[in-house]
Amino acid sequence: xxxxxxxxxxxxxxxxxxxxxxxxxxxxxxxxxxxxxxxxxxxxxxxxxxxxxxxxxxxxxxxxxxxxxxxxxxxxxxxxxxxxxxxxxxxxxxxxxxxxxxxxxxxxxxxxxxxxxxxxxxxxxxxxxxxxxxxxxxxxxxxxxxxxxxxxxxxxxxxxxxxxxxxxxxxxxxxxxxxxxxxxxxxxxxxxxxxxxxxxxxxxxxxxxxxxxxxxxxxxxxxxxxxxxxxxxxxxxxxxxxxxxxxxxxxxxxxxxxxxxxxxxxxxxxxxxxxxxxxxxxxxxxxxxxxxxxxxxxxxxxxxxxxxxxxxxxxxxxxxxxxxxxxxxxxxxxxxxxxxxxxxxxxxxxxxxxxxxxxxxxxxxxxxxxxxxxxxxxxxxxxxxxxxxxxxxxxxxxxxxxxxxxxxxxxxxxxxxxxxxxxxxxxxxxxxxxxxxxxxxxxxxxxxxxxxxxxxxxxxxxxxxxxxxx
Amino acid sequence: xxxxxxxxxxxxxxxxxxxxxxxxxxxxxxxxxxxxxxxxxxxxxxxxxxxxxxxxxxxxxxxxxxxxxxxxxxxxxxxxxxxxxxxxxxxxxxxxxxxxxxxxxxxxxxxxxxxxxxxxxxxxxxx
Numbered sequence: 242x243x244x245x246x247x248x249x250x251x252x253x254x255x256x257x258x259x260x261x262x263x264x265x266x267x268x269x270x271x272x273x274x275x276x277x278x279x280x281x282x283x284x285x286x287x288x289x290x291x292x293x294x295x296x297x298x299x300x301x302x303x304x305x306x307x308x309x310x311x312x313x314x315x316x317x318x319x320x321x322x323x324x325x326x327x328x329x330x331x332x333x334x335x336x337x338x339x340x341x342x343x344x345x346x347x348x349x350x351x352x353x354x355x356x357x358x359x360x361x362x363x364x365x366x367x368x369x370x371x372x373x374x375x376x377x378x379x380x381x382x383x384x385x386x387x388x389x390x391x392x393x394x395x396x397x398x399x400x401x402x403x404x405x406x407x408x409x410x411x412x413x414x415x416x417x418x419x420x421x422x423x424x425x426x427x428x429x430x431x432x433x434x435x436x437x438x439x440x441x442x443x444x445x446x447x448x449x450x451x452x453x454x455x456x457x458x459x460x461x462x463x464x465x466x467x468x469x470x471x472x473x474x475x476x477x478x479x480x481x482x483x484x485x486x487x488x489x490x491x492x493x494x495x496x497x498x499x500x501x502x503x504x505x506x507x508x509x510x511x512x513x514x515x516x517x518x519x520x521x522x523x524x525x526x527x528x529x530x531x532x533x534x535x536x537x538x539x540x541x542x543x544x545x546x547x548x549x550x551x552x553x554x555x556x557x558x559x560x561x562x563x564x565x566x567x568x569x570x571x572x573x574x575x576x577x578x579x580x581x582x583x584x585x586x587x588x589x590x591x592x593x594x595x596x597x598x599x600x601x602x603x604x605x606x607x608x609x610x611x612x613x614x615x616x617x618x619x620x621x622x623x624x625x626x627x628x629x630x631x632x633x634x635x636x637x638x639x640x641x642x643x644x645x646x647x648x649x650x651x652x653x654x655x656x657x658x659x660x661x662x663x664x665x666x667x668x669x670x671x672x673x674x675x676x677x678x679x680x681x682x683x684x685x686x687x688x689x690x691x692x693x694x695x696x697x698x699x700x701x702x703x704x705x706x707x708x709x710x711x
Numbered sequence: 712x713x714x715x716x717x718x719x720x721x722x723x724x725x726x727x728x729x730x731x732x733x734x735x736x737x738x739x740x741x742x743x744x745x746x747x748x749x750x751x752x753x754x755x756x757x758x759x760x761x762x763x764x765x766x767x768x769x770x771x772x773x774x775x776x777x778x779x780x781x782x783x784x785x786x787x788x789x790x791x792x793x794x795x796x797x798x799x800x801x802x803x804x805x806x807x808x809x810x811x812x813x814x815x816x817x818x819x820x821x822x823x824x825x826x827x828x829x830x831x832x833x834x835x836x837x838x
Contacts, residue, residue: 251727256734261713265735272731277723279741280734282713286741286756293755295748 251275252299252369257284257315258331259307263354267302270358271365276300284310291322298326299372300349300365305332305339313346320347320554323406325375327368331356345549347412375411375436390426391574392567396559400427403556408434413506413551415491416529418558421605424529425489427558432485437525440484443477448490455498457514460505466515478511482522491528491551492537496544503547526551540694561600561607568595571604575611585615587623591633594625598632601656631656667702674699679710714829715739715756719749719774720764720791725814729762729791732818733825746774753778758786759832760825762812765792765799772806779807787828791816 254271258264259282271278279298281287284307290296301319305312316328327349332339335353343351349368352360390401407414408431416424425444432442450458457466461476477486488494494502505511506526510519528551537543561568569592576584587595591614600606614627625633631654670688677683684706685695699706716738720726726742734740741756743749746769753761761778765771775788789810790803803811810824 261737265737268731268734268740272727272735275727277727277742278730278734281715281739281741283739286715289755290752293751295751295755 250366250369250373251277252365252372253277253279253297254300254302254365254369255279255281255287255296255298255326256302257281257287257307257312258302258304259283260304263304263331267361270361274362274365276365276369283308284312284315287315288318291318291324296322296324296326299369301326301328302365303328303330303348305330305334305343313342316343316346316348320410320412321406323409325372325409327372329364329368341546341549345553347410347553375409390423390430391570392564393570394564394567396564397567400556400558404430405434407431407554407556409436410554411436411525412553413526413528415534415552415555416527416558417534417555418529418531419560419601419603420531421603422558422560423604424558425487427556428485428487428527428529431527431556432487432525435485435525437484441481442485442487443481444487444489445477446489448493452495452498455494456501459498459502460511461513461516463513463516466513470515474513476511476513478505478522478524479520481524483524485525485527488526488528490530492530492532492534492543496542499544499547503544503550506547506550561603565596568592568607571607572611575608576615579608579612579615581615583621585618585621585623587614588625591623591625591628594628594633599656601659663702666698667704670698670702670704674704674706674709677709679706679708681706712833713737713739714760714825714832715741715758716760716762716825717741717743717749717752717756717758718762719743719746719767719771720762721745721767722764725764725791728818729821732821736818736822736826738825738829745769746771749774750777753782753786760787760789760828762789762791762821762825765790765794765803772802772808775803775806775808785832787825787832789824789828 254276256264256267256278258267258280261282264280264282268278268280287296288310303312303315307315312330316330319326319328328347330343330348330351331354332343332351333354340351349371350364352364390397404427414431416427418424428444429442432438445458447455457470457474457476459476459478461474461479462470464470464472505522509523510521512519534543534548534552538545538548572587572592572595576587595610602609610629610632613629614623618627627633673684673687677687681696681699682692685692688695690698716733718726718729718733718740720729721744726744730740730742741752741758743752745767749761749763752758763771763774771790775790778786778788787809788807789812790808791812791814792799792803793814795813800811809828812821812824
């Protein structure tokens with residue numbers, strides 16, 4: 242049964258498949274469906290065409306196993322090139338892992354061999370339509386500095402390039418970065434430059450919501466569902482329907498909620514707390530975290546299947562200390578923002594103090610420091626004395642640029658606490674290993690930790706178990 | 712090695728039909744709708760065989776000449792034309808075409824010509 246001419250929109254299709262029988266069959270079927278079908282048994286010319294911008298296919302049918310390069314690698318090239326083609330993976334393996342790997346890598350969908358002709362036909366139709374829709378929605382905005390993400394450092398230019406490429410692709414993105422680095426700004430930039438720019442952008446900080454309320458914040462609740470639920474509430478998924486949902490601090494989401502979130506992402510439906518009906522939602526999810534989510538998965542604090550769903554692409558936002566050459570620009574920006582009609586200027590000494598500091602709180606901490614300085618300044622110039630003492634004080638009376646690590650007053654409270662905790666941990670581990678006479682298993686047992694984590698802690702503090710065996 | 716064919720024709724219907732006929736016969740197929748993109752594709756992907764229409768916006772024979780100048784016998788070039796007359800054939804040969812195919816051409820005939828061409832090239836095809 243082939244689709245009638247009236248049903249079918251012809252698309253440009255490229256079939257990358259080295260199994261001649263499969264390639265012939267696909268070409269025959271899609272040719273009968275009136276598509277323009279190109280075929281390649283070798284992925285390399287396809288990569289070359291991608292690079293030369295000679296790759297305007299609507300649909301690419303890509304075998305997972307290819308000579309020279311795996312199908313998933315090829316798919317990665319497509320994603321990185323910002324191609325809008327919908328890629329359908331062909332796999333001979335019906336395991337969940339392969340399917341997950343394909344979707345995770347940004348495929349439109351997958352077909353498991355052997356597949357039915359009609360499955361191929363209809364999937365190519367959907368895939369082609371999806372591609373055309375995205376092309377229509379994409380407007381080419383002129384490249385330029387995004388005033389919300391200031392900086393000319395290599396790290397920021399790289400981030401903006403990544404943003405430009407990723408914004409137009411409607412895939413889930415995981416933004417990784419320390420706190421105070423502007424992850425929400427990045428999410429907004431992705432939304433504003435993408436196909437959903439005219440739809441809603443809804444942000445939710447998963448870390449800021451009490452565990453008891455997070456379900457209803459995400460999925461909504463009906464009136465009377467629990468004490469205090471005095472009206473129906475749609476939840477952020479419904480609010481963001483058709484647009485982008487930004488989930489900040491996703492690592493703080495409890496496991497039970499993670500399971501429900503995964504189901505919503507898989508099924509495209511939400512069921513409000515206390516309700517019996519479901520509602521279809523279609524949302525692009527951008528998640529952010531400052532923790533190492535992969536590590537959390539290993540610790541079983543975060544679900545691996547949800548991690549794969551959210552992490553089609555990771556976008557890393559650099560900490561301020563990795564982009565110190567942006568500091569003068571950022572400081573100038575905040576001075577203009579908070580300095581009133583006649584913003585003050587920063588003295589050379591104050592700027593040096595800013596550059597010397599480690600900025601554990603990143604750009605947010607910088608903005609606070611500028612606010613502090615603007616409030617306390619004498620005259621039109623900000624000197625180191627107007628900066629918060631843990632920043633400005635580092636150079637006071639110090640001839641060397643590197644402050645003494647023993648000077649407790651020269652570091653921030655956050656930094657002081659971190660160092661103290663680390664020292665304490667090391668002393669504790671040392672005592673435990675002495676008692677355990679160098680046995681990692683025994684040490685782990687005494688410390689109440691599992692062996693793997695205990696060993697990792699020892700490594701982190703540079704403690705060699707063998708040295709305790711005497 | 713799977714032989715690679717580039718089909719160049721500004722007529723969508725013909726281009727698709729030829730691409731499908733070749734694709735279902737085990738060839739690697741690429742398509743272009745005019746001379747300039749065809750030449751760019753040749754540079755990038757080194758097809759073994761090029762089937763090019765006589766008329767397009769760009770003159771098909773210009774494409775033939777360019778390809779033969781840069782690749783000589785290592786690319787097999789067939790011209791597709793609706794005119795079955797001696798003058799046209801002569802012009803094609805002079806431009807360096809290896810074959811003249813008269814439209815409409817059946818998939819069977821096309822396959823026959825191009826399979827023979829691919830076999831002949833097989834000895835010189837680089838890995």
